Amino acid sequence: MANATGAGGAGHETIGAAIRAARERGEPALVAFMTAGFPERARFTADLARVASAADVVEIGVPFTDPMADGMTIQRASHAALVQGVSLRWILEELTAMQPRPTAPLLLMSYLNPLLAYGLDQLPAAARVAGVAGFIVPDLPFEECAELKAALEAEGVGLVQMVTPVTPAERLAMLCREAQGFIYAVTMTGTTGKAVTVPDEVIDYLRQVKALAPIPVCAGFGIRGREQVERLRGCVDGVIVGSALVEVLERGEDPVAFLRGLRLVG
Amino acid sequence: MAKVFELSAAAALMKRELAGEFPDARGRFGPYGGRYVPETLVPALERLEAGVKRWLKDPEFLAELEAQLSQWVGRPTPLSPAPTLSSRWGAQVWLKREDLAHTGAHKINNAIGQALLAKRLGAKRIVAETGAGQHGVATAAACARLGLPCTVYMGAVDCERQAPNVGRMKLLGATVVPVTGGDQTLRAAIDEALRDWVSDPNGTYYLIGSAIGPHPYPYVVRELQAVIGRETRAQMIRQAGGLPDAVFACVGGGSNSLGMFHRFVADSNVKLIGIEAGGRGPALGDNSATLTLGRPGVLQGSYTMLLQDENGQIQETHSVSAGLDYPGVAPEHSLLMSAGRIQYDSATDDEALASLAECCEAEGILAAIETAHAFCGARKWAATHPGTKLVICLSGRGDKDMPTLQRTLLKGKL
Numbered sequence: 267m268a269n270a271t272g273a274g275g276a277g278h279e280t281i282g283a284a285i286r287a288a289r290e291r292g293e294p295a296l297v298a299f300m301t302a303g304f305p306e307r308a309r310f311t312a313d314l315a316r317v318a319s320a321a322d323v324v325e326i327g328v329p330f331t332d333p334m335a336d337g338m339t340i341q342r343a344s345h346a347a348l349v350q351g352v353s354l355r356w357i358l359e360e361l362t363a364m365q366p367r368p369t370a371p372l373l374l375m376s377y378l379n380p381l382l383a384y385g386l387d388q389l390p391a392a393a394r395v396a397g398v399a400g401f402i403v404p405d406l407p408f409e410e411c412a413e414l415k416a417a418l419e420a421e422g423v424g425l426v427q428m429v430t431p432v433t434p435a436e437r438l439a440m441l442c443r444e445a446q447g448f449i450y451a452v453t454m455t456g457t458t459g460k461a462v463t464v465p466d467e468v469i470d471y472l473r474q475v476k477a478l479a480p481i482p483v484c485a486g487f488g489i490r491g492r493e494q495v496e497r498l499r500g501c502v503d504g505v506i507v508g509s510a511l512v513e514v515l516e517r518g519e520d521p522v523a524f525l526r527g528l529r530l531v532g
Numbered sequence: 533m534a535k536v537f538e539l540s541a542a543a544a545l546m547k548r549e550l551a552g553e554f555p556d557a558r559g560r561f562g563p564y565g566g567r568y569v570p571e572t573l574v575p576a577l578e579r580l581e582a583g584v585k586r587w588l589k590d591p592e593f594l595a596e597l598e599a600q601l602s603q604w605v606g607r608p609t610p611l612s613p614a615p616t617l618s619s620r621w622g623a624q625v626w627l628k629r630e631d632l633a634h635t636g637a638h639k640i641n642n643a644i645g646q647a648l649l650a651k652r653l654g655a656k657r658i659v660a661e662t663g664a665g666q667h668g669v670a671t672a673a674a675c676a677r678l679g680l681p682c683t684v685y686m687g688a689v690d691c692e693r694q695a696p697n698v699g700r701m702k703l704l705g706a707t708v709v710p711v712t713g714g715d716q717t718l719r720a721a722i723d724e725a726l727r728d729w730v731s732d733p734n735g736t737y738y739l740i741g742s743a744i745g746p747h748p749y750p751y752v753v754r755e756l757q758a759v760i761g762r763e764t765r766a767q768m769i770r771q772a773g774g775l776p777d778a779v780f781a782c783v784g785g786g787s788n789s790l791g792m793f794h795r796f797v798a799d800s801n802v803k804l805i806g807i808e809a810g811g812r813g814p815a816l817g818d819n820s821a822t823l824t825l826g827r828p829g830v831l832q833g834s835y836t837m838l839l840q841d842e843n844g845q846i847q848e849t850h851s852v853s854a855g856l857d858y859p860g861v862a863p864e865h866s867l868l869m870s871a872g873r874i875q876y877d878s879a880t881d882d883e884a885l886a887s888l889a890e891c892c893e894a895e896g897i898l899a900a901i902e903t904a905h906a907f908c909g910a911r912k913w914a915a916t917h918p919g920t921k922l923v924i925c926l927s928g929r930g931d932k933d934m935p936t937l938q939r940t941l942l943k944g945k946l
Contacts, residue, residue: 334730407569434575
């Protein structure tokens with residue numbers, strides 16, 4: 267599959283294509299999240315290569331001192347990465363130099379301030395060169411995103427929009443229209459990483475998002491096991507696994523085996 | 533370094549500020565402010581904004597607030613002459629006595645106002661953060677008064693250095709949660725309060741303690757604290773025969789200072805001076821002098837001046853006073869600094885402690901260490917402006933600082 271630098275249109279279109287390819291295999295796409303440089307900075311690209319080999323899309327977390335939407339696991343991972351000197355500049359340099367490049371499309375998940383400090387004039391081109399197809403910015407609601415979105419779009423890089431169970435219907439429709447790459451449907455109110463049992467009303471909400479969305483819908487926050495993936499398979503195009511994978515890496519276990527365990531099709 | 537506007541741009545922004553156009557429809561004070569929060573909180577903030585528009589202009593709501601302020605908080609607070617400091621400093625020194633407000637600081641003005649608002653909005657429970665503990669105590673008291681359950685997040689470092697306030701919050705019925713993540717001070721407490729609120733944005737009301745955070749909080753807190761400046765201005769005219777030449781307040785997040793300064797912003801002959809925490813010195817990590825030393829960025833919901841490194845990571849701060857120990861500041865302060873209307877200076881830990889001792893011994897008032905920073909700024913200014921009329925916002929009392937004072941001013945003296 268072509269990555270962001272490849273031919274065939276905007277980099278962010280590769281994200282939707284990768285998710286649809288998984289759907290065609292008959293299972294939800296697996297979107298894997300890992301914090302860059304955690305547990306060990308020196309192992310970043312090696313860990314990324316392994317995770318990317320077993321996932322359809324990879325989200326790379328840019329550590330930040332104040333991750334207000336994240337639970338304990340990602341807070342701990344962010345802190346440990348910062349202590350080792352991980353920065354957005356370093357991450358982009360590592361990705362640019364990485365050989366071979368992962369075939370799975372890559373997204374960066376970052377709070378806004380590290381992006382502002384890098385400079386919105388330079389970030390989009392640097393991201394494209396590094397093979398980044400899109401960004402997820404958890405503290406940037408739609409009303410504040412115009413400047414970043416336009417800057418990224420000029421380089422073919424997408425901005426993923428989040429929606430939540432408390433998003434009112436009218437706003438949900440508007441956010442679905444404006445989204446790029448995929449729609450990140452948060453499964454619950456709360457921070458990342460708490461295990462959830464996906465109640466019926468969440469399934470109803472995800473079906474509602476799916477009906478409105480012109481692009482794939484992926485569900486995230488609190489997805490830890492195969493049972494949840496089974497439950498979600500009928501109503502979304504992909505599932506996002508974050509804290510649970512970060513914990514696997516933290517314990518030194520094999521991320522490939524863990525991700526394969528979440529697959530529903532061979 | 534700080535962004536300072538061209539004179540013409542500054543004048544245009546000041547014109548809009550004076551016309552009451554800020555915050556604008558996008559929650560901006562000029563370029564600062566806004567609403568940078570997870571999508572989960574957007575509907576809650578929109579409801580809050582609609583509630584603020586309705587209730588802060590509603591005569592019945594305002595009458596209820598006024599009744600609580602006069603009958604429970606103890607407003608208006610006095611304006612006291614400071615005869616000994618006046619003769620020592622060679623200036624006419626006046627003190628606005630927020631230390632005499634119920635619970636011992638200006639924080640109660642905001643806490644009771646927002647708690648009333650939360651009730652109107654149908655909140656089931658209140659969460660708050662606290663640094664020095666004064667906002668936590670004020671919120672716990674307001675919630676007890678109005679019958680609302682209350683949880684207060686407080687950095688573990690602050691729990692230790694402001695121990696008397698932890699006990700007060702518990703007696704007032706609040707659940708106090710020590711925060712061991714992050715820097716274990718005010719910033720980490722705000723992060724944790726936000727995480728709690730994200731988990732229940734419909735039933736929980738986040739009662740923020742300073743003029744910071746996402747829109748409309750910087751506006752709500754400033755409006756509720758503006759009573760300080762309104763009273764002070766009228767009291768100066770009545771008791772001192774006219775407006776002051778200069779007004780001083782300490783600046784952490786910026787609630788007592790904006791509350792004091794706001795009514796004076798249009799009085800172009802009145803100098804407004806905010807004093808930040810200079811800590812141990814000007815190096816990154818040694819102080820909390822955000823406006824003096826920071827750069828703009830986004831933290832905890834708004835675009836404002838921040839102490840941050842070249843990668844946009846927020847810096848750990850230091851101040852002997854827990855209430856000033858914060859790497860951000862009210863977006864309206866960022867505007868008023870950039871537009872040149874307010875001047876900002878800093879006082880070091882040692883200077884603040886010396887000013888605290890001087891106020892005790894000269895005027896019989898134990899001020900909070902936060903407040904003592906403002907005294908230091910006023911003393912320095914008086915030295916070069918003899919005979920002028922000064923007001924200091926005595927934002928809170930220092931009883932809560934006894935653990936810190938035992939380790940510093942009182943060391944070896946007991």
